Amino acid sequence: MTATGVLPAQIIQFMIDRGEITSDFPIGDAQIQPASLDLRLGDVAYRMRASFLSGAGHSVAERLSEFEMHRIDLSGGAVLEKGCVYVVPLMEGLALPDHVQAVANAKSSTGRLDLLTRTITDGGVEFDRIAPGYHGPLYAEICPRSFSVLVRPGMRLNQIRFRAGQALLSDTELAALDAEIGLVSGKAHIDGGLGFSVDLRPEAGDLVGYRAKPHTGVIDLDLIGHYDAADFWEDIRTTEGRIILDPGAFYILVSREAVHIPPDCAAEMAPYLAMVGEFRVHYAGFFDPGFGHAPAGGQGSRGVLEVRCHEAPFVLEHGQSVGRLVYERMSETPNTLYGADIASNYQGQGLKLSKHFRTGPA
Secondary structure, eight states: OOOSEEOOHHHHHHHHHTTSEEESSOOOGGGEETTEEEEEBOSEEEEESSOOOOOTTOOHHHHHHHHEEEEEEOTTOEEEOTTOEEEEEEEEEEEOOTTEEEEEEEOHHHHHTTEEEEEEETTOSSTTEEOTTOEEEEEEEEEESSSOEEEOTTOEEEEEEEEESOOBOOHHHHHHHHHHHOOBSSOOOBSSSEEEEBOOSOSSSSEEEEEEOSSOOOEETTOSSOBOGGGTEEEEEOSSSEEEEOTTOEEEEEEEEEEOOOTTEEEEEEEOOGGGOSEEEOSOOEEOTTTTOGGGTOSOEEEEEEEEEOSSOEEEETTOEEEEEEEEEBSSOOSSOTTTTSOOTTTTOOSOOOTTBSSOOO
């Protein structure tokens, strides 16, 4: 039986070889990340009346027949429009062993475009959570929030991580690991994970973030380093160490802390408690082994914060707690690390938009 913990790249390859991860199309090496597998869009999108979960005893296909508005052929590329809900069957399916469960999340570039992407399954009662022993297809629910996007079959918007049992580090274990190797620049604030705060006093200049413009063109997700950020984003600048978040607006900010994920751990960013403020931080929550790890090309990397405010305008101040990283042990050290053995767009990052943009606004 597989050792307890998050399963690394080499075990994911074994799962593919054993037919525990299935696909009618060959799964490429580039899909396999240090602690996750990128999932690919199929060739059709269903425009839905509303978001849904299939629910116990029901299949996604049943729900599609209830809530589908129309179908879109993606084979030649198609636009998913801002404010609409789509379901796209994924190329991958699962035949998990009884001792292996899975959790999915949006990829970093997906989250930085405010492209809400969640995985749903047959019999599912939660988004992005897949029960041990699940046998069946996978679907992506996609809701573009800020920008309409052009997609094609094979695009990778979300990723899946596999676990055997639970290997969550307790606060005591996390504190000991921090004392041993240093998990964060500055003092570690550990309470239900490693705390994150927001940086609104940059070392140079007054640029602290970006806010999505409300009326923009379409973003072709295949075009890397193509778009002028000023066409899609407004600068957020301050010398006061605080900003006011507008309800419904989407922001890219950055953490004050640079963090470090050692090779034998993985981490997931969880939103902070609602009582801290009426905003959501970070759609894309996986941090791979090697993120910010010096031998893998990092000197600690700061977390980019994808922030959406709800209900009422909210004052966000420098150093305010906005999230926490929950660490887990790997079942074994991956044979590839983030930033060292794979092309990693965000190693050593600071404040940074998604890879589709050339530069920040002037």
